[in-house]
Amino acid sequence: MTGESNERILVALDIGTSKVAAVIAAVREDGLEILGLGTHPSRGLKKGVVVNIESTAQAISAAVDEAQQMAGCRIHSAWVGIAGSHIYGLNSKGVVGIHGSEVSASDIERVLDSARAVPLPSNQRVLHTLEQDYLLDNQSGVRQPLGMCGVRLEARVHVVTCAMNAAQNIEKCVELCGIAVDGIVLEPLASAFAVLTEDEKELGVCLVDIGGGTSDIAIFSEGAIRHTAVIPIAGNQVTHDIAMMLRTPTADAEAIKIRYGCALSKMTRAEQIIKVPSVGDRPPRELSRQTLAEAIEPRYEELFAQIREELRRSGYEELLPGGVVLTGGTAKMEGAVELAEEVFQIPVRLGSPYGISGLLDVVQDPIYASSVGLLQYGRGRLAGDFDRAPLADPLPIDGFKSPSANTWLARLKRWIWDNL
Ligand SMILES: Nc1ncnc2c1ncn2[C@@H]1O[C@H](COP(=O)(O)OP(=O)(O)OP(=O)(O)O)[C@@H](O)[C@H]1O
Ligand SMILES: [Mg+2]
Structure with a gap:
């Protein structure tokens, strides 16, 4: 897509459980410049999955309108994130004989096709085939086999699958707003592009x-x-725990969590007193910040313990000298990094998006890791620059209409939506 001055514009749509974020960026020679950001509270998702098409589409439309106003341009297509417990990741291999004496692009396509041919339940489909490395005859650890000589090519890949209807519902919500889908991208993969x-x-x-x-x-x-995995515990449960313990409305619990919350109670002092609104006409109460932290800590501990279990299951627990990088809104809580270090016993840091310019104050926030990563993923795909984006699936996502085929339809829907 191009803007007024013929510059290439990329758009990311992070349709999260808490918020929908639309980010518009211009592709410059030296990287991405963020031109516009729009956010809107999300009401139509549960644990990362669309459960209400109309409210999700409304939130997308509001976020897109805000981003368009800020950027001063109109958008027609976007890279969109996907998450949820319906996502599965598995490692797979494919093998082919090489046609000719050296590896061609079509040999690579064939070997990736063979690697992604995994038996799937009928409601699942392949979302990504992410290259790990190649084995060419006896030579292992080959990153880019194109042009190399050999007779037998083996590819090792990580295949990510998702529920067909979850992806279709996301696509439907986006297209209802008159926006074509450039591609659907696994959210943690996108976040990794932005913060690692x-x-x-x-x-x-x-x-x-x-x-x-x-x-x-x-x-x-x-x-x-x-390895990829999704754990259905996150910030909403922390808010719910606070609302239950304090018997305070959810909106107040959310505000108290963000303003005073701490995930490690020993980092707080009992003398720090906060005011808690009560339900109904009852007067507000006073509470020590340490008591609040004691309500928050068990949920973060439970989450980190489940992540540690997942690390064990993956077989990579002992193979992480780079440690753990936390991102996303819930990682911003004071004490989260410190508690995570206690549980994992390896270095942990908070990851914020980097490698971008424009609106830095706004987008250099862990909340926008997926959005910025979607833009970086899109840039890598457009440029065919797989050095910067070595993990991107180089093949079209099966079953999705190409953006060019449905852009006019998306624009028509956008017009109808705008003029309702
Ligand atoms: N400073 C903060 N401290 C603690 N929690 C925070 C803070 N800021 C935001 N949050 C929490 O982060 C969560 C939202 O994070 P984020 O925007 O990354 O989620 P999302 O992308 O909408 O959801 P998901 O990725 O699960 O679909 C909310 O639960 C919110 O309460
Ligand atoms: Mg998210």
């Missing part, structure tokens, strides 16, 4: 994007993705 360094991915690192509805995990080692 190449060194961390090379060494071995675990990314955890802790949002409102789900905590999404992606493990990298030797520069490639090795």
